[in-house]
Amino acid sequence: MLQTDLAATILSYCSETNLSVSELTRKVSGSHDKTMALIKELEERSLLLPEVSRKQSVGRPRQYLRTTPIGRQFLTEYKRLHDLSLRSNDNDIRKALHQAELAQRLVERGISPYARFQEINELARNIASTAKVKRNTR
Amino acid sequence: MLIGGFALTAYGQLRTTQDVDIAIAANYEKSVELQVRLQKSGYQLASPPNPKAPFFFVTDLKEMLEVEIWTRPDGVVFDTELLRRRIKVRPFNDSFEMFAIGPEDFVVNKLARSDRGVQDEQDTVSVLALQKGKLDYAYLRKRANKAGVIELLETLMQKSHTN
Numbered sequence: 001m002l003q004t005d006l007a008a009t010i011l012s013y014c015s016e017t018n019l020s021v022s023e024l025t026r027k028v029s030g031s032h033d034k035t036m037a038l039i040k041e042l043e044e045r046s047l048l049l050p051e052v053s054r055k056q057s058v059g060r061p062r063q064y065l066r067t068t069p070i071g072r073q074f075l076t077e078y079k080r081l082h083d084l085s086l087r088s089n090d091n092d093i094r095k096a097l098h099q100a101e102l103a104q105r106l107v108e109r110g111i112s113p114y115a116r117f118q119e120i121n122e123l124a125r126n127i128a129s130t131a132k133v134k135r136n137t138r
Numbered sequence: 139m140l141i142g143g144f145a146l147t148a149y150g151q152l153r154t155t156q157d158v159d160i161a162i163a164a165n166y167e168k169s170v171e172l173q174v175r176l177q178k179s180g181y182q183l184a185s186p187p188n189p190k191a192p193f194f195f196v197t198d199l200k201e202m203l204e205v206e207i208w209t210r211p212d213g214v215v216f217d218t219e220l221l222r223r224r225i226k227v228r229p230f231n232d233s234f235e236m237f238a239i240g241p242e243d244f245v246v247n248k249l250a251r252s253d254r255g256v257q258d259e260q261d262t263v264s265v266l267a268l269q270k271g272k273l274d275y276a277y278l279r280k281r282a283n284k285a286g287v288i289e290l291l292e293t294l295m296q297k298s299h300t301n
Contacts (some may be wrong), residue, residue, distance in 0.1 A: 078281035087294060088259040093298050099151035100267040106152070114229050117147040124154040
């Protein structure tokens with residue numbers, strides 16, 4: 001995960017709910033130290049702000065992290081840029097090209113893609129329904 | 139007209155799909171009218187009509203088939219150019235003919251999805267590969283540009299050597 005991705009994850013969590021630092025580090029996967037360092041950096045850049053909850057009548061006031069308005073703007077911009085990136089890697093593209101090759105062979109042999117499509121779908125449905133029966137009879 | 143996995147079969151790879159995606163050119167009033175009629179005919183609607191939703195779910199309880207009916211499919215503009223590029227297909231054992239979205243609009247629709255994933259990009263690559271040289275590239279680029287996915291398209295074409 002890129003540092004920017006991790007920053008966006010943290011800002012996203014803190015814009016939705018009030019989380020303490022320990023709650024946040026538990027939610028975010030990856031190294032604890034790395035997350036702590038990033039939280040500190042986000043605070044220094046005023047993207048994240050520690051706040052104290054005064055709602056509780058008993059016990060120590062609870063401290064939690066909130067995403068600031070510029071933190072929310074960071075999130076919006078991040079999402080826009082994230083939409084620009086490809087979701088597939090080289091392997092996914094290779095697989096797709098291989099699948100296209102297989103479909104091409106069908107056409108060349110005069111097999112209707114829709115007929116084969118129906119067969120595949122029916123097979124998949126049959127497998128799914130028999131798997132359900134087996135699970136139910138356990 | 140068909141979009142999604144059923145339309146993909148006409149141009150690209152074969153893969154299983156759990157639902158049928160259909161795009162209709164209908165305003166909200168017409169879409170509500172259709173939803174009421176479908177419900178009266180025994181189809182199950184997943185939720186009440188919503189003017190903000192770009193599609194609605196219908197389940198054919200007899201066949202247990204889910205249908206997604208799109209009134210505002212991502213990146214798709216209902217105009218004469220789009221209609222002209224549709225093709226006729228027979229997806230259900232030659233029982234009847236249906237229109238399927240044209241390959242160029244199929245690609246743009248896949249790339250413009252707000253929840254675009256690996257599968258959408260793989261579907262796109264398979265169409266670009268199988269239809270290489272047969273696509274109307276000027277139209278494809280024009281539509282991709284309008285939908286804001288031209289850079290995505292060019293990158294995928296470059297990576298898959300389908301340009």
